[in-house]
Amino acid sequence: MCLGxxxxxxxxxxxxxxxxxxxxxxxxxxxxxxxxxVGAKVLVYIDNAVRLLDDEEARLIGEALRGLQAAVNGENCDDFFADLIGREPELPEHLR
Known part of the structure; x- marks a missing residue:
């Protein structure tokens, strides 16, 4: 699996x-x-910047990656996914 x-x-x-x-x-x-x-946030796959990110999207991706690392380490990861706690998962509009 490849993560950006x-x-x-x-x-x-x-x-x-x-x-x-x-x-x-x-x-x-x-x-x-x-x-x-310089200073731009970019999404990088296999050492290739594939698109620009705004600050909020970069922050959310970073939080998700830190949450995954916490889960792998057996740590509590709820804080990293606070927007998902206590609600049913939703598909993105384009997948509904």
């Missing part, structure tokens, strides 16, 4: 960018994007 990471661009030359997430830095390709600026 919400990374922040620290520096870029227009072809690749040094990005960070959760204390990890890596160089990724930004060729699929149109010159993303």
């Amino acid at each position: 990471l919400p990374m922040t661009i620290l520096e870029t030359d227009g072809v690749s960018a040094l990005c960070s997430f959760a204390g990890e830095e890596r160089r990724v390709s930004v060729l699929l994007l149109s010159n993303p600026p």
